[in-house]
Amino acid sequence: MKIALAQLNYHIGNFEANREQIIQCIETSKTQGADLVVFSELAVCGYYPNDLLERREFIDKCIDSVNRIAAHCHGIAALVGAPSINHSPNGKLLFNSAYFLKDGIIESIHSKTLLPTYDVFDEYRHFEPNRDFNLIELNGLKLAVTICEDLWYNQPVFSAFGRENLYSLCPVAEYCKQQPDLIINLSASPFSYNQAKLRKDILLDNAKKYRVPIIYVNQVGAQTELIFDGGSLFVDNRGKIVREMSYFSPDFAIIDTEDKREAQNVQAESGMIAKIYDALVLGIRDYFSKTGFRSATLGLSGGIDSAVTLALAEKALGAENIHVLLMPSKFSSDHSVDDAVKLADNLGVKYDILKIHPIVDAFDQTLEPLFVGRVNDLAEENIQARIRGTLLMGLSNKFGHILLNTSNKSESAVGYGTLYGDMNGGLSVLGDVYKSDVFELARYINREAEVIPLNTILKPPSAELRPDQKDSDSLPDYEILDKILFDYIELAKSPAEIIASGFDEATVRKTILLVNRNEYKRFQTPPILRVSSKAFGFGRKMPLVAKYAM
Secondary structure, three states: OEEEEEEOEOOOOOHHHHHHHHHHHHHHHHHOOOOEEEOOOOOOOOOOOHHHHHOHHHHHHHHHHHHHHHOOOOOOEEEEEEEEEOOOOOOOOEEEEEEEEEOOEEEEEEEOOOOOOOOOOOHHHOEOOOOOOOOEEEOOEEEEEEEOHHHOOOHHHHHHHOHHHHHHHOHHHHHHOOOOOEEEEEOOOEOOOOOHHHHHHHHHHHHHHHOOOEEEEOOEEEEOOEEEEEOOEEEOOOOOEEEEOOEOOOEEEEEEOOOOOOOEOOOOOOOHHHHHHHHHHHHHHHHHHHHOOOOEEOEOOOOHHHHHHHHHHHHHHOHHHEEEEEOOOOOOOHHHHHHHHHHHHHHOOEEEEOOOHHHHHHHHHHHHHHHOOOOOOHHHHHHHHHHHHHHHHHHHHHHOOEEEEOOOHHHHHHOOOOOOOOOOOOEEOOOOOOHHHHHHHHHHHOOOOOOOOHHHHHOOOOOOOOOOOOHHHOOOOHHHHHHHHHHHHOOOOOHHHHHHOOOOHHHHHHHHHHHHHOHHHHOOOOOEOOOOOOOOEOOEOOOOOOOOOO
16 A cells, blocks of 8 residues: 655644645645555644644634545545544543544544643643544555554653553554554654654564554644654564655655565764754744744854854844844953854844943943942843843834844753843743753854854853853853753752762752752743753743752
8 A cells, every 4th residue: 555644844723724735745645646645643733732722613623624634535545633522421522633534524533542741741631532442444454543652752751661561551552452554653743852762763663562564654843842853754564664754844755565675765864963953943943934923133242152043043044034233241352242243244144233331331320329338249240131131122122023042951950041131032042952062053053164153162151241250150061060950850860869970969959959949030931942851841840939859
């Protein structure tokens, strides 16, 4: 049987655009002789629509779209992801479903059994789990349809259950009792640089364990924080890849289930930093295109974070759609301004220089009666950051630019940022990228030519808010800090476990105290492009007033 795999970029709630590209793929699949075309999870409405699922008119539009798509399924069948209504008086009102469309109608509906509730996922809030395991018969083959369920690859889940026990929870085992010829998995599996390989391994392991080939169709594109990387697969019953589709871009392929050749069109494995780069560019581009905004601004300081953010934005949006501000103070070094100008010129980005020291002086004079007798400290430093934030927001409001936040994950984790200052923005580009990896991104950007000035990469990081300030004055070296943060945030290790692995106890306890104390700051940050398994934001919900055990 010939099956088309449609790896598409959907837009939440944009029923017309989603439907149009689905129908176009169905028609293309017909002309190329496919018997079945497979789309991804919740393709009709986009993943994840959150509480839009509680609105009846939203569900009505989903079902109307499915019926309109079904009308094009003559001479071909399709599997399309969309919500369906639970007609039982018990349980939630909806299922997360795959609609099997054939002969112009909805032939059958197959729903998701395992509803994720970890990290960014909260499907059990809206959906009822499936309890029926019915196969599809098409062209003499028995097909089992799953929805992302054999991709429960979250690390804490593995830690709690173990891989073998986890398999026993999956509906794949239930379906395999009926000896299907093929498993088809509709997925909405977001990118995570530290779990991408694990996701693929689980698919290969499942195919090998149950001796059944698997078709996995993922979507591509970004929905605010979530970035879907595609990488759809056809895996044979030995657990070998037959076909692998592209990453970070839409793709379309037709596979023949009788094809026994191994490793056709397998994608070349790219490194972690290259994947993060592609994910962030896609995240920026889709955030702007799907919100209707076209232009961006940011504060270009001459430092590594703003430099990398600008290079990513230029790749995603084009230089003509970016206008940046250089806002030196009396503490800014000449080379910082020179580096920022050189970068803007290298990229062809419009920039203006606004010196902020007259504004800072005005603030100081206004506050002098209240601050008399007190030494300059963090208050005066934060005023500089907030002045810059205000100027950037003024530019944003006047010209309709989205302000890109440039804070990295290391700084956000320990509270090394100013609320309503350098934490301003409509989108956080590097908020899920540790400082060490920001430097690696800069080197990757410079892989063919010097885009980011070498001095920006080599000089010690500094906020330049006081004379001779360096990040290392108040923080451990980033090489050490980032490893502690990764263990605590991504791997959820306790302070005792991190100390036992060889880190200095005082450094660990200070770092974790900073992380815990600064939750209130992160609560007010803009949406963060998620590239790891545990980003700040929706995926890490912490109380603001908790007393943490140390």
